[in-house]
Amino acid sequence: MAKKVYGKCALCGKEGKLTFEHIPPEAAFNNTPAKPIPGDEFLLRGNVYPWETHGIPYQNLQQGMGMYSLCETCNPLTGSLYGNEYKEFAQRAIQVAFSDVDPSKSEVVFQNVHPLRVIKQIASMFCSTTRIEQLDELRTFVLDKEKRGIDKSKFEFRMYFTRDNVIKWTGFNVLCIGGEPNPVILSEITAFPLGFILYLNPSEVHHKAGIDITSFSDFGYDDICDVHSPILIHTVNSWVPGDYRSREEIIATFEKNREWEREHSEV
Numbered sequence: 001m002a003k004k005v006y007g008k009c010a011l012c013g014k015e016g017k018l019t020f021e022h023i024p025p026e027a028a029f030n031n032t033p034a035k036p037i038p039g040d041e042f043l044l045r046g047n048v049y050p051w052e053t054h055g056i057p058y059q060n061l062q063q064g065m066g067m068y069s070l071c072e073t074c075n076p077l078t079g080s081l082y083g084n085e086y087k088e089f090a091q092r093a094i095q096v097a098f099s100d101v102d103p104s105k106s107e108v109v110f111q112n113v114h115p116l117r118v119i120k121q122i123a124s125m126f127c128s129t130t131r132i133e134q135l136d137e138l139r140t141f142v143l144d145k146e147k148r149g150i151d152k153s154k155f156e157f158r159m160y161f162t163r164d165n166v167i168k169w170t171g172f173n174v175l176c177i178g179g180e181p182n183p184v185i186l187s188e189i190t191a192f193p194l195g196f197i198l199y200l201n202p203s204e205v206h207h208k209a210g211i212d213i214t215s216f217s218d219f220g221y222d223d224i225c226d227v228h229s230p231i232l233i234h235t236v237n238s239w240v241p242g243d244y245r246s247r248e249e250i251i252a253t254f255e256k257n258r259e260w261e262r263e264h265s266e267v
């Protein structure tokens with residue numbers, strides 16, 4: 001029997017029956033059962049590596065990764081308006097993530113892309129995964145297929161490629177990085193073979209991860225172009241947004257912390 005979930009739609013805001021929204025779209029490598037684990041479970045367990053998931057409670061999502069977040073109108077609407085373009089974009093990104101090109105020198109060209117449709121799908125996913133009022137402008141942007149342009153002083157979208165078969169997302173996190181005076185506010189969705197970061201109120205002084213794709217929002221709904229993109233491939237081993245350390249680097253940090261604890265616990 002189909003599960004019935006009621007609540008507020010993450011896009012139009014209407015209360016009612018919610019439908020399961022695949023994040024990323026089902027056709028974009030998200031059609032097999034998934035077992036998501038909330039990041040705060042790792043916090044509760046303390047000193048475990050992020051990939052040590054044995055014994056942690058998880059959801060059992062037979063349909064793939066996603067959540068009951070959109071109403072019966074918004075779900076098929078965004079799927080038909082943007083889902084297919086996103087799927088094609090992700091399929092081409094697979095070739096980038098697994099090609100032998102030198103990432104330091106090369107760029108990739110995505111031919112015949114509808115940039116506005118791609119970024120609206122990404123924005124829709126963030127509306128589902130992060131339910132905060134500050135995204136109301138993005139909700140309007142997603143629901144009106146013709147609407148172009150977003151306030152770049154409020155939102156910055158960035159993208160990277162990944163070879164890790166990971167789907168994860170985080171709420172908005174406030175991070176203080178490298179002694180910079182103002183914290184960075186960001187949320188992340190990793191959806192193999194792509195990852196996206198949404199920065200809120202982005203500052204010029206902050207170093208930001210990923211390739212800036214915010215200008216995708218300036219195109220029209222039917223505009224098609226070739227997108228030239230640097231090849232930026234990140235490894236994803238942690239649930240912390242913006243953390244692209246290798247397993248070896250994470251292990252080394254853990255060892256260092258344990259050593260510090262040992263030294264300071266000896267009285």
Ligand SMILES: [Zn+2]
Nearest residue numbers: 009012071074
């Ligand atoms: Zn809705």
